[in-house]
Amino acid sequence: MSLFEATGLTVGVSGSPYPILRDVDFSVEPGEILALVGESGSGKTMAALAVMGLLPHGVTKTAGEVRIDGRNLARPDGSIDRQVGQISMIFQQPVGALNPTMRVGNQVARAIQINQELDRSAALEAAIEMIGYVGIPGPERVAKSYPHQLSGGMCQRIMIAMAVSCRPRLLIADEPTTALDVTVQAQIFELIKSLVAEIGCGVVFITHDLGAVVEMADRVAVMYGGQVMEELHADRLLDGSKHPYTRYLLESIVREVDHRVEDIGVDFTLRGCRFSHRCLLAHSRCNDFPTLEWIAHDHRLSCFAHPLDRS
Ligand SMILES: Nc1ncnc2c1ncn2[C@@H]1O[C@H](COP(=O)(O)OP(=O)(O)OP(=O)(O)O)[C@@H](O)[C@H]1O
Ligand SMILES: [Mg+2]
Known part of the structure; x- marks a missing residue:
């Protein structure tokens, strides 16, 4: 099997x-x-x-x-x-797949909350850890950014962070x-x-x-x-x-x-x-x-x- x-x-x-x-x-x-x-x-x-x-x-x-x-x-x-x-999926267009009006840290935190019962601040903390885990330097600062402030490669790493968070x-x-x-x-x-x-x-x-x-x-x-x-x-x-x-x-x-x-x-x-x-x-x-x-x-x-x- x-x-x-x-x-x-x-x-x-x-x-x-x-x-x-x-x-x-x-x-x-x-x-x-x-x-x-x-x-x-x-x-x-x-x-x-x-x-x-x-x-x-x-x-x-x-x-x-x-x-x-x-x-x-x-x-x-x-x-x-x-x-x-x-099963998680990451898509071809990372910038378009992220919500443009929401800070990326909050987006990763939401993905984490789908699978784990964490309050907002614990989920955000876990999100920052996840953002660091996918190789983004300065995850605390990046978590506060909106997608348009990040490069395509960074956005794809954020998407990967969301996908693997569960x-x-x-x-x-x-x-x-x-x-x-x-x-x-x-x-x-x-x-x-x-x-x-x-x-x-x-x-x-x-x-x-x-x-x-x-x-x-x-x-x-x-x-x-x-x-x-x-x-x-x-x-x-x-x-x-x-x-x-x-x-x-x-x-x-x-x-x-x-x-x-x-x-x-x-x-x-x-x-x-x-x-x-x-x-x-x-x-x-x-x-x-x-x-x-x-x-x-x-x-x-x-x-x-x-x-x-x-x-
Ligand atoms: N929304 C849709 N409604 C109907 N047919 C569709 C739709 N989207 C794609 N198709 C058709 O389904 C077939 C497979 O498309 P698919 O997008 O899976 O190809 P792909 O291998 O991913 O191509 P690409 O490399 O361009 O991404 C194509 O003939 C396409 O025209
Ligand atoms: Mg395709």
């Missing part, structure tokens, strides 16, 4: 017969960082929001389960019990550094890695950046068109990945092109493999839906184009 398991997540938009997530499975062990990668529109954020029970209006989970320690977090009304599961079992980081410059990115990566080692939580780390995957992640799940195409050890990504889409992503880097620029969009109406219209190896079998199957003890693949890997 894994610390965290999402199984069969299927998510649709009202009025459309074509799901934007289809049968998505992934799992995370304690202290493990799982990267979710894939080009824009592949469904990374939707997968995270489905796990959090925070799907936008008009988008609903039609199938699938989310479990922590084997316990199903879905409530009868379809929402997710995050508090029981202790000692989550699972932390979801959705492109946590894309709004930040490169040196700050490296610092945030280090912070996330050290927190994982210390708290022992699992992490779902969403990114476009395959370099960050190799640096940060233990395992990687590659998504396209709302499906998980392949899942394997991050250090096997470069030379061990098999899926034509994964190879395409990696070759995009070698060719020094941004794969987002080449994105011709996902054809959600395809009944079979959603990469088949772009895949050089596609054949008639690819008109069927390929499920994610084990091809080695630590490698799963969703592809009919690899005759050696599928009998």
Whole structure:
């Protein structure tokens, strides 16, 4: 049993017969960082929001389960019990995710009060400690600041402080550094890695950046068109990945092109493999839906184009 398991997540938009997530499975062990990668529109954020029970209006989970320690977090009304599961999420735009009219210390204090019964001053004291814990110098002074007075990197650290203040079992980081410059990115990566080692939580780390995957992640799940195409050890990504889409992503880097620029969009109406219209190896079998199957003890693949890997 894994610390965290999402199984069969299927998510649709009202009025459309074509799901934007289809049968998505992934799992995370304690202290493990799982990267979710894939080009824009592949469904990374939707997968995270489905796990959090925070799907936008008009988008609903039609199938699938989310479990922590084997316990199903879905409530009868379809929402997710995050508090029981202790799942926290940090978002791409730290400045926008904070309340602009409230001092950051009070925001962290509120997050702490959700999970611990502390009065205002004790919660503020705990918040200042938390702000120092995520590597912000002068936490007493910073706690009195408003978000617009802080840099993007500082705001992201504040978001991380809020996210880890409840000692989550699972932390979801959705492109946590894309709004930040490169040196700050490296610092945030280090912070996330050290927190994982210390708290022992699992992490779902969403990114476009395959370099960050190799640096940060233990395992990687590659998504396209709302499906998980392949899942394997991050250090096997470069030379061990098999899926034509994964190879395409990696070759995009070698060719020094941004794969987002080449994105011709996902054809959600395809009944079979959603990469088949772009895949050089596609054949008639690819008109069927390929499920994610084990091809080695630590490698799963969703592809009919690899005759050696599928009998
Ligand atoms: N509010 C919404 N209503 C309906 N469809 C949506 C909504 N938000 C996103 N989608 C669709 O869901 C699909 C998956 O989007 P998602 O945001 O999960 O992609 P992503 O992999 O996170 O992309 P990016 O890398 O750009 O963040 C896309 O086709 C997108 O157009
Ligand atoms: Mg996204």
